Amino acid sequence: MTASLEGVWSPGRAPVHDTSLKVLAVIADEATHTLFSRVITSDELMLAGDLAEGIALAEAAAPDVAFIDVGLGEGAGLAMVHHLKALAPEATVFALATRAELESGAHAVALGGAGLFLLPLGGDEVLNALGSVRQRFGERALRIQLEQESARSARAAGWIARVAELADARDRSAAAQQLAEVFVEATGAAAGAVYLTVGERSSELARAALTGPLDRAPAYGTEADILDFARREQLVVVPLALRRLTAGHLLLQKEPGRSSAFPSVRRPDSSASTSRRAPLLDGLVKLLATQATTALALLGERERSTGGAAIKDPATSAYSFAYYVDVAGREIDKARRYGRRFTIATIVIEADASAAPDRPGEVAFWRTTPPPPPSSALNPGQVAEHLLRAVRDTDILARVEENEFHLLMPETAGLEAHACHRRMLARVAGSEKRAGYLPKGLLVGVATFPHDGQGLAQLLRIARRRADATKSSIVHRIPQDRRSIGDIFSLLVREAPAAEVPFAVSAPRSLDLPVADAVMLATSVVRNALRGGAVFILVAHHDGLSLGAQIRTLLGSPREDVVVHTLDLRSSPGCDDIEALCVLAEHGAYALVGRNQGGFVKGIHAADPLLADFLAERLGRAVGLRVFG
Numbered sequence: 001m002t003a004s005l006e007g008v009w010s011p012g013r014a015p016v017h018d019t020s021l022k023v024l025a026v027i028a029d030e031a032t033h034t035l036f037s038r039v040i041t042s043d044e045l046m047l048a049g050d051l052a053e054g055i056a057l058a059e060a061a062a063p064d065v066a067f068i069d070v071g072l073g074e075g076a077g078l079a080m081v082h083h084l085k086a087l088a089p090e091a092t093v094f095a096l097a098t099r100a101e102l103e104s105g106a107h108a109v110a111l112g113g114a115g116l117f118l119l120p121l122g123g124d125e126v127l128n129a130l131g132s133v134r135q136r137f138g139e140r141a142l143r144i145q146l147e148q149e150s151a152r153s154a155r156a157a158g159w160i161a162r163v164a165e166l167a168d169a170r171d172r173s174a175a176a177q178q179l180a181e182v183f184v185e186a187t188g189a190a191a192g193a194v195y196l197t198v199g200e201r202s203s204e205l206a207r208a209a210l211t212g213p214l215d216r217a218p219a220y221g222t223e224a225d226i227l228d229f230a231r232r233e234q235l236v237v238v239p240l241a242l243r244r245l246t247a248g249h250l251l252l253q254k255e256p257g258r259s260s261a262f263p264s265v266r267r268p269d270s271s272a273s274t275s276r277r278a279p280l281l282d283g284l285v286k287l288l289a290t291q292a293t294t295a296l297a298l299l300g301e302r303e304r305s306t307g308g309a310a311i312k313d314p315a316t317s318a319y320s321f322a323y324y325v326d327v328a329g330r331e332i333d334k335a336r337r338y339g340r341r342f343t344i345a346t347i348v349i350e351a352d353a354s355a356a357p358d359r360p361g362e363v364a365f366w367r368t369t370p371p372p373p374p375s376s377a378l379n380p381g382q383v384a385e386h387l388l389r390a391v392r393d394t395d396i397l398a399r400v401e402e403n404e405f406h407l408l409m410p411e412t413a414g415l416e417a418h419a420c421h422r423r424m425l426a427r428v429a430g431s432e433k434r435a436g437y438l439p440k441g442l443l444v445g446v447a448t449f450p451h452d453g454q455g456l457a458q459l460l461r462i463a464r465r466r467a468d469a470t471k472s473s474i475v476h477r478i479p480q481d482r483r484s485i486g487d488i489f490s491l492l493v494r495e496a497p498a499a500e501v502p503f504a505v506s507a508p509r510s511l512d513l514p515v516a517d518a519v520m521l522a523t524s525v526v527r528n529a530l531r532g533g534a535v536f537i538l539v540a541h542h543d544g545l546s547l548g549a550q551i552r553t554l555l556g557s558p559r560e561d562v563v564v565h566t567l568d569l570r571s572s573p574g575c576d577d578i579e580a581l582c583v584l585a586e587h588g589a590y591a592l593v594g595r596n597q598g599g600f601v602k603g604i605h606a607a608d609p610l611l612a613d614f615l616a617e618r619l620g621r622a623v624g625l626r627v628f629g
Contacts, residue, residue: 019134019137019138020042020043020044021043021044021064021065021130021133021134021137022043022044022046022061022062022063022064022065023036023040023043023044023045023046023063023064023065023066023067023130024046024048024054024057024058024063024065024066024067024084024091025045025046025047025048025066025067026048026050026051026053026054026066026067026068026069026072026077026080027048027049027067027068027069027072027096028049028050028069028072029069029119029120031120032096032119032120032121033047033049035121035123035126036067036126038123039123039126039127040126040130043130046061046063050072050073051072051073051076051077051080054068054080054084055080055083055084055087058084058087058088059087062087062088062090062091063084063088063091064090064091064092064133064137065091065092065093065094065129065130065133066084066088066091066092066093066094067094067096067117067126067129068080068081068084068093068094068095068096068108069096069097069119070095070096070097070101070104070105070107070108071097071098071101071104075104077104077108078104078107078108078111081093081095081108081111081112081113082111082112085111085112092114092133092136093108093112093113093114094113094114094115094116094117094129095108095109095113095115095116095117096116096117096118096119096121097116097117097118097119098118098119099118102116102118115129117129155186156186156284159182159185159186159284159288160287160288160291162178162182163179163182163288163291163292163295164291164295165178165295166178166179166292166295166296166299167295167296167298167299167302169299171299171303171320171322172196172208172296172299172300172303172322173208173209173320173321173322175208175295175296175299176194176196176208176209176296177194177208177209177211178209179194179209179250179292179296180192180193180194180209180210180211180250181211182288183238183250183252183285183288184211184212184252186284186285186288187252187285188255189212189236189252189253189254189255190212190213190253190254190255191210191211191212191213191214191252191253192209192210192211192212192214192250192251192252192253193207193209193210193211193214193217193250193251194207194208194209194210194240194248194249194250194251195207195208195226195248195249195250195251196208196240196247196248196296197246197247197248198322198325198326198329203222203223203224204220204221204222204223204325204329204456204457205220205221205222205223205226205248205249206219206220206321206322206325207219207220207400208248210401212253213253214251214253216229216233217229217251218457218460218461219321219400219401219404219406219460219464220325220456220457220460221457221460221461222455222457223249225457226249226251227249229251230249230251233253235251235252235253236251236252236253236254237249237250237251237252238250238251238252238285238289239289240289240292240293240296241289241293242290242293242294245293245294245297246293247292247293247296247297248296250289250292311323313398313399315380315381315399316380316381316384316385316399317384317385317388318384318388318397318398318399318405319396319397319398319399320398320399321398321399321400321406323396323398324396324398324400324406324408325456327396327408328344328396328408328456329456331408331410332449332455332456335449335450340410340411341411341412341413341448341449341450342408342409342410342411342412342448342449343409343412343413343414343416343417343420343446343447343448343449344406344407344408344409344446344447344449344456344459344460344463345406345407345409345417345420345421345424345444345445345446345447345463346404346405346406346407346443346444346445346446346460346463346464346466346467347383347387347404347405347406347407347424347442347443347444347467348403348404348405348442348443348444348464348467348468349378349380349383349403349404349441349442349443350403350441350442350443350471378428378441378442380399380402380403380405383405383428383442384397384399384405386424386427386428387405387407387424387427387428389427390420390423390424390426390427391407391409391420391423391424392409394410394411395407395408395409395410395412395420396408396410406460406463407420412448413448413533413534413586414446414448414451414532414533414534414584414585414586414587415534415535415536415584415585415586417446417448418446418536418584418589418609418613419628421444421446421609422613422628424444425442425444428442440476443467443468443470443471444467444470445462445463445464445465445466445467445468445469445470446463446466447459447460447462447463447466448586448587451532451586451587452587466506466609469504469505469506469608470506470609470610472504472506472507473506473608473610473611474492474495474496474508474606474608474611475608475610475611475614477491477495478491478492478614479491484572484573484574484622485569485572485574485575485578485618485619485622486573486574486575486578487574488618489578489593489594489595489603492508492593492603492604493510493602493603493604495508496508496509496510496604497510505607506606506607506608506609507606507608508604508605508606508608508611509604509605509606510603510604511592511594511601511602511603511604511605512600512601512602513600513601514599514600514601515546515596515599515600515601518547518579518592518594518601519546519547519550521592521605522539522547522550522551522581522592523550523551523554525581525583525590525592526551526554526555526583527554528585529583529585529586529588529590530562530585532585532586532587533561533585533586534561534562534563534585534586535561535562535563535583535584535585535586536563536582536583536584536585536616537551537555537562537563537564537565537581537582537583538564538565538567538580538581538582538615538616538619538620538627539551539564539565539566539567539580539581539582540566540567540568540569540575540578540579540580540581540619541566541567541568542568542570542577542579542596546579546596547579547580547581547592548566548567551564551566551581552564552566565616565620565625565627567580567619567620567622567623567625568623569619569622569623571623572622572623575622577595577596577597578593578594578595578596579592579593579594579595579596579601579603580592580593580594580615580619581593582612582613582615582616582619583612584609584612584613584616588607588609589607589608589609589612589613590605590606590607590612591605591606591608591611591612591615592604592605593605593615616628
């Protein structure tokens, strides 16, 4: 049972005189037929001249009221009364009889008839009979309505009591989770998400709770961002506000195929000002929202008086997301004021992905170690411990959800973040006795300030998008038995057209260019990488016109912030004509590998950080060089 809002019509509230009845009249007398047709104008009338026709009409549509001449068929009409009650148990049956048939009429009443009328029949008698039935229907509907409202009131009292208990919750996250569950239960919504303000005067909101299928809901954003998301997803927005007190917003997703249960609840409009308040909410929804706002305010005051909210996640050694947002806000202020950089990383554990592959071809290898044994899914608690060992003491690791972590790396640029990314993957892989393997089910994406965004919400969106993109990386399709660069190149060329997300930015794309055009492409990539600051470049070098020669010419004299590895691959089997370029920059990554045959470079290229990292490590190993420390 869901909350009923004021002003919503229900069948029980229909006026008695508006109730339409189905009336069946089984009588052979033509004059009585005419009387029924003239008197019954607002109800559905079904006329039958004999018992067979009457039974057929009753079977086709169960009547609410029936008038039966018990004298039909030499007394068979009496049996019709009993038979009709079997066909339509809810029907009210009136017997019609002449003075000579009064005894049969009395038997009809004994068999379940509601009354007896003498023929010839009068119009007032018919209308009074229908009025009594209509009145009984109204009383029944009113009784059902009162029972429903009584049950609804009892449940509403329970919901109100649960919302009042939010002030005693462990912290704001626990209170928000309970609030989302109450609203989903009370409104019959399919899913709900609670966003709470980060600070007293802040317009930024952090997702504090999530229930149901709303996985795409952003973890953090400005009020405009959250309302824009709600508009795109056609969600219902319930403001958690009371006069000048604002706690946040509650987003509700209605059940598929169900009309909205909230006729006056705010639906965000991109053309409307985000500061404009929503219209008044109806009934119970408004009451729950205002009471929740008060309870959250009391909870916030309690946390301030006791020294603030908990800064540690109770299940792991990571920090809480509220503390993470607070530290990130201060870090953004310092970065803007002093021209510093910092990086955030989003680490997602896929709940449905196992830590080891079912088939050897489902995981990439980075070193020549034996295949890993099968194991269970990645454990968030263990992952958190390994991540903490891989990062610096000044880095902040926070747990956002059960399977999602955010890492804040102060004064860290893109290349340093990429090195941290590599350490995290190695640490988690090593924890599963899979040293050198890319852990299946662990997605990592990084974003750097100010290259990737000026605000925390934008950085988090980009980091999450990049983490999701790694799931479809072509690196995951490189089997363990491909150890040489030539074999890996052949597989990459074959697998590139079968990319899982072919239109993604990081998806591999086929390359077939003249050498001169390939050189122009490579130098353009390096120029753009140099614009962002520090760059790591690994390039294959050959005699004559090659990518390596042109890249070295472009770079000129050595630079402190540029690391260049120029590799001669001719000593590696099958690599005489391999052209390769791997670029790791502050604001992106790029990989190109192909064969120089007949003046054309044929291969693949992609803006995939996993592929760039993998190729750089494999190319370095091919010539006996450890390119990463």
